Amino acid sequence: MSKFLFGRYLPLDSIVHRLDPRNKLMLSFCYIILVFLANNWLSYVILIAFTLGAIRASTIRLGFFLRGIRPLIWLILFTVALQLLFSPAGGHVYWHWAFINITQFGVINAGYIFIRFLLIIMMSTLLTLSTQPLDIATGLASLMKPLRWVKVPVDTLAMMLSIALRFVPTLMDEAQKIMNAQRARGVDFGEGGLFKQAKSLLPLMVPLFMSAFNRAEDLSIAMEARGYQDSDHRSQYRILTWQRRDTVTWVLFAVGLALILICRRW
């Protein structure tokens, strides 16, 4: 758990950290489209260069980064293996047994999938490593604003999201504390058969839910006492500003897009 980087925030001060969170969210989203546009080796080389450049600009050490996403490698390898073994016939057939074919087509496809997975995971890890959770929430809320026109309660969703994010570490501490207390009373977590393990979760889950309900009640009363009525009609303290460096990232993105469109085999 402690070595798992995906979804964590690493406080550093780089140009990537200072970018507007709205910008980073949109870039990450568009980057995924870019990854699926690439369809030959040259275009992947361009993408890898851009990705490594982004990681370098974030001043996070590449070795630390790669170690952090290593736990996800099994998921990737599983997908790649499926692609490799069960591809439809096409090109040269290297090996054949029952319904399993390893074909030239399959090998190339598996290679593409591997790189696509890796690139997308690296970029989204970079997003969470370089952006504070609250900034992600503010950015998302701001990006969802147009949805107001189709009656989506954007402000309420934004409030829920920021409260949820705020309480993730608190509830994790709480869970750890309750687990320790129950261990001290003789509960063995993660031992024995499946049924026994599931049963041992009860002394953790019941208090955790109770504590979450109590917290929710206390928090809602405290919010009302501070004059909260509804999510609309509120002003904003966290103002996001679009800077020149944000525009520059889009220029770079446009260059990347153009290069990939040029290299792409239609």
Next chain:
Amino acid sequence: MAITFEHVGYTYQADTPLATPALDDVSLTVPDHGYLAVIGHTGSGKSTLIQQLNALLKPTTGQLTVDEFTITPTTTNADLKPLRQHVGMVFQFPESQLFEETIQKDIAFGPQNFGMAEADALALADQTLTQVGLDASYAQRSPFELSGGQMRRVAIAGVLAMHPQVLVLDEPTAGLDPQGRQEMMALFDRLHREQGMTIVLVTHQMEDVAQYAEQVAVMRQGKLVKAGTPQEIFGDPDWLRANQLDVPRAAQFAQDLTAHGVTWPQGLPLTASALADQLAAQWPKGGAAHV
């Protein structure tokens, strides 16, 4: 010796960029049937220290012995179950550990985990319930309908029901009203004196330390900076204040009286009754002069 720490060190998330040292070379001994109070500023490593006692955290360096159990960095979880029964832990705000449908079942949960038959455990639960000051009518109620103070008593009963030889208390009276506080502290004192339980208490209440503890350990930034009897620790109020700690109110008042010429032949009194005794012993001489 009941509890011996030998050069114990502990680092959270060791071998990662987020590693934080919490204990540094702590050596300390608590005799059989001892009563140790651990004091120190918030974040000084008190809670980390006491979690070593039932191996919820295992030392990253050094070793400790609790009666017949030895805990080293390589101790495996398989050997720990008897230790967990031997050392009862009452965590901060233990009311958050309640989960069963009835209070009786919740108290019986610990003993049952250590292999006691259900009927015996339930009978034991009823006994323990009266011990912490709630009557038998509570046994079949849900723990979630109680007040905060009553929930605390049930949680403590759940630990006492395991009949531990060593009782570790992490701020057991934080957030209780004065009467509840006194009752709980008196209960722990009774267990200590009558059943010979070894008690380790973490607290910010210097009055409790002065009144009950036989031994005090002062922690600062993960290090054990001073250990001794309450008399030795509180005898130097200036040093304590320099370490952002305080002296008991009685000792404070006695020290203020020193400035007005009162002397303390039996040492600085730490509790109100010791203060009263010493004043009473000196009273007739001075009092007679004014009559």
